[in-house]
Amino acid sequence: MKKLSLVFLIFGISLLTACGSGDNDNPDKEAQKETSKNTEVEKNKSKEPKRKEAADKSAEKAQEQTEGTPEKNKASIKNEQPKKEEATQKSEKSTETKAVPAESSISLATFNKSATLPITGGNVTTVYTNTSPKMLFFGPLNITISKYKVESVTGSDKQIDAYSPESYLGRRDGYVITLDIIIQNTTNSTINYKADHISLNATGISKGGSLENFIPIDKQLNHTREAFSGMTKQEGYITYMLNEEDYEKLKQDTTLIANNPNDFNSPAIKVTTKGNMSLKFPISK
Numbered sequence: 001m002k003k004l005s006l007v008f009l010i011f012g013i014s015l016l017t018a019c020g021s022g023d024n025d026n027p028d029k030e031a032q033k034e035t036s037k038n039t040e041v042e043k044n045k046s047k048e049p050k051r052k053e054a055a056d057k058s059a060e061k062a063q064e065q066t067e068g069t070p071e072k073n074k075a076s077i078k079n080e081q082p083k084k085e086e087a088t089q090k091s092e093k094s095t096e097t098k099a100v101p102a103e104s105s106i107s108l109a110t111f112n113k114s115a116t117l118p119i120t121g122g123n124v125t126t127v128y129t130n131t132s133p134k135m136l137f138f139g140p141l142n143i144t145i146s147k148y149k150v151e152s153v154t155g156s157d158k159q160i161d162a163y164s165p166e167s168y169l170g171r172r173d174g175y176v177i178t179l180d181i182i183i184q185n186t187t188n189s190t191i192n193y194k195a196d197h198i199s200l201n202a203t204g205i206s207k208g209g210s211l212e213n214f215i216p217i218d219k220q221l222n223h224t225r226e227a228f229s230g231m232t233k234q235e236g237y238i239t240y241m242l243n244e245e246d247y248e249k250l251k252q253d254t255t256l257i258a259n260n261p262n263d264f265n266s267p268a269i270k271v272t273t274k275g276n277m278s279l280k281f282p283i284s285k
Contacts, residue, residue, distance in 0.1 A: 101133035102182040104146035105235055106219070111147060115237075116176045116214045120169050122155035127175075128284055136258045136279070139272035141191050141228065143198075143258055144182040146235075150283050151176045166213050168241050175247045176214050177240040177283060181221060188230040192264040195221055199257050200240055200281065202250045209238040226264065247283075256281035 108131065117124040128150040136143040153174050160170035169176070177200070185191050196209045211224040221236025228234060242250065257278045262268040 099135065099137045099142065101135045101146070102142070102144040102184055102233060102235075104133075104144075104180055104182060106146070106180055108147065111178075111180055112149070114151060115178075115216050115219075116151050116153060119158065119160065119166055119214060120153050120156040121158035122153060125152045125154075126150070127152045128282075130282070134256075134279055134281075136277045137273065138261055138277070140185065140187045140269050141193060141261045141271075142184045142186065143195075144184070145256075146180040146182060148177065148179040151178070165210065165241075168243075173244055175242045175244070177242070178214070179209070179238045180235070181238050182233060182235045183221070183228055184233045185228040185230055187269070189269075190227050190229050191261055191269060192226045193228055193261055194226055194259070194264055195238055197259050197263075198238060200250060200283070201255045201257055201278075202253050205246060205249045207240050207242065207246065207250065209240050211236070211238060213239050213241060215239055251282075251284040254281045254283050255279070 112126065112129070114124050114126075126149050129147070130149075131147045133147070134145040136145075153169050153176060156169055156171055156173070158170070160167040168174070179198075181195065181198075183193060183195060196211050198209055200207045200209075211221055215237045219237045221238065222228060222234040255278050257276055260274070260276050261271060263276075
C-alpha cells in the first residue's frame with residue numbers, strides 16, 4: 001500500500017513539474033512572436049522610404065510627360081508656322097509668275113504715227129522703238145507697258161502757246177518719249193493711281209511723266225483721271241519731255257520706277273508686292 005502511495009506521489013510531482021515547465025515556455029514564445037512582429041514592422045518601415053521614393057519618381061515622370069506634351073505641341077506649331085509662310089510665299093510667287101502682260105488695242109502703225117510733229121514742226125525722227133511688253137505686277141492693280149518710242153525733235157519752228165507745257169520744246173531741240181501703257185484693276189472696287197508719277201531715272205536725274213503733252217485726246221489714259229473703276233482695263237499714252245542734256249544723262253542706265261498703289265489709296269489695299277517696282281528701261285541703241 002505504501003508503495004502504491006509512493007507511486008502516486010511521484011506521478012503527481014512529475015505532473016506538477018511538467019505543468020510548471022510549460023508555463024515557463026509560453027513567455028519565451030510570446031517574446032519571440034513580439035520580436036518577430038517588431039522585426040517585420042522595422043522591415044516595412046525601411047521599405048516605406050523606397051516605396052515613397054519610387055512613387056515620387058513615378059509622379060515626377062508623369063508630370064514631365066504631361067508638361068512635355070504642350071512643349072512638343074509648341075515646337076510642332078513653331079515648325080509648322082515657317083512651312084505655312086513658305087507655302088504662302090510660294091503661292092504668291094506662283095500667282096505672280098502666272099501674270100501675263102495685257103494685250104494692246106493700239107496697233108503699231110497707229111502708235112508710230114507722230115503726235116509730236118504737228119505741234120512742234122521742224123524735224124521729228126523716231127530714234128528708238130521697243131515693242132517687248134514690260135509688266136509691273138502689284139496684284140489688284142497691274143501695269144503693262146506694251147511698247148514705247150523715243151522721238152528726236154530738231155529745228156522746231158511752230159509757235160506753241162507759252163502757257164502750255166509743250167512749249168518746253170518750242171524753238172528748242174530735244175526728245176519726246178512716248179509709252180503705250182495699260183492699267184488693269186482686277187478688283188471689284190475703285191483703285192486710285194497716278195500714272196504720271198511713273199518716272200524715268202538715271203544717276204543724278206529723274207523725270208516724271210505727263211498724261212496730256214503730245215497725246216491725242218483719244219489716246220489719253222483713263223481720260224487723265226486717277227480713279228480706275230473695278231474690273232476695268234484702261235489704255236493710253238504717257239509722255240516725257242527731255243532736252244538734249246537730260247537725254248544724254250538718262251540714256252546711260254535708264255530705270256523706270258512705278259509707285260505702289262498704296263501711295264495713292266487710303267485705307268491701304270492688299271497688294272502682292274510691297275514698295276515701288278522698277279525695271280531696266282533702255283531708251284537708246
